[in-house]
Amino acid sequence: MKNEVLIIEDDISLQKTISDYLKNIGFICYEAETLAEGKKLFEKKFFPIVLLDLNLPDGVGFDYIPFIKSIWNKTGVIIISARDKLEDRVDGLNLGADDYLVKPFHLSELNARISALLRRNFQPECCLLKFNEIEIDTQAQIVKLNDNEVEFSRKEFDLLLFFFENQKKVLTKESLFEHVWGENSAFMDNSDFIYTHINRLRKKIKTHTGQNYIKTVHGFGYKFES
């Protein structure tokens, strides 16, 4: 039951794209186009994650948040909206939303946010992630390679965690960049900086494990796999 997601989004095409992607990586998705539909689904069933659009045909998504939280407080609500007015974001988070993604977002970013939310809400005591010789303590922000603690810069750590959460998925340079530098960096003209971060990360992992887990996918970007 940890992998069920309710998507409330009135744009069918976007709704389908998101659900296809999430299904593909192992989630079970339920879709709703209106707040009423969403409520109906939620009453019948518990969802650990709800993706909520703000502009819906029968109301503003904000009104739905207290309803969800009153039924099941542990449900993680992620607002997905084109509305990036800062008050909206603050309002949403004040009303109990756990995260806020501004459209257009990268699906890998959505996945990372869902993973982080699930980790926070359902396994707060366990914050150790493992992949072969790599171990990440997400709370203490410590990385161990072959049981040796290795120093990672803030950006390298973020990048590694992002790769961890999107294992075996193709990640584009753009999505990696936006994850590491924030959404406002999209027009900052520093997207080339991501090569530096990737190269440094690769080098560190290679030095300590002898492996190159960050593979280049021709034409598209990178993939984290063994």
Add this chain to the structure above:
Amino acid sequence: MKLITKINRSYFKYGLFIFIIADIISVSIILHIEKINTDEDLRNGAFQISKIINDHGNFPDIPPNYSIQTLNSFKTIPQYFKDTVLFDTEDQVMQEFREFGYSKIINGTNYLIIHRDWNDSFFDESLEITPVISLILGFIFAGLLLYTRIISKKLWSTFEKNLNILKNFSFSSTNRLHLKNTDIDEFDDLNRVLTKMSERLQLDYQASKEFSANAAHEFQTPLAIIRNKCENLFSKSDLDEETIQSLREIYTSTDRLSGITKALLLLAKIDHGLFNNKNTISFNKLFQDWLQSFDDILQDQNISVNVLENYQLKAQMDERLSNLLIQNLLTNAIKNSPENKTIQIELNDNNFSISNYGDTKIDQPERLFERFYKENKLNNSSGIGLAIVKKIIDHSNFTIQYSFNNFKHTFTVALS
């Protein structure tokens, strides 16, 4: 130049011209009148002499004023006036004289009687007249100056008040423009035109702002779909090279478009006053934080950063804007700095500057802050980073200057 100064200056030029003309004319007239008087006196004096000779038989020769000569012949010399120069034995210099002469036969002797008087030159005369004229004209001019000053102060006071209202008027606020009545038809006309124009501009301004914000906003969902569809396709393993290339181009174009709409939205939001929080920002701390963020990049490109903290530089501004400002300026410096070079940051009491090395100067520095302006077409920049910098600078009432000296590009931001 102020209008009043301009008027006074032209008064002054005009006054000077009038003064010279008036001076020349006055001196000439006075000289002319004096000459007529002198001639009259000379003639009368000379006739007096002939009377005295007639009565007393002789008249003493008193050089240089009176010269009485007896002529050998009885030739008549008609009455004449002439200007002459004689040696003045008293003053030991050559002097100008006016003389009147004629011959007359008295008691059988033909006398040549000459009566002379010192002739005032134009120069001497004007030396006497000019100060008087200047004094009179000076009084008139000073009075005029004082008067126009008082009058124009009164007349322009409401105009200046209105000018201040106009200066402080901002289209981004919803307040309407209210100008004061001046009681002067021309100014009131101007006020009416300005008020009408400002209303029109305000409407247009709002409309254009809303348009760009709405358009950018409506782009987001379709962009999200294109981008996400592409991302779903990337994981497919059976794509041929051509498909990969096409997908890649669709994806990067979408990304660019998304970046542009985000930037336009950001600019619109700054205009809309969504970033109007006032926090005390320490630029020293801001640079420290951002330099830490850029640490990996700086290390990788072997760029060293030299921060000269002469002062603790603080300002009241929106925290998010301050972050955007420094991030953008640092990104620009790092991106354009050659490897193995130093970036110089200097914090002073009222400004800070960021310099990076570069081989060539910017072709069109005046266009540097324009939206979408790219100095180098090859370089994959959006050309909007510095436009955002400029917007933040203007919004915060700061000023920014760019210079290129000794192969160093420098941006200097002065706070208020």
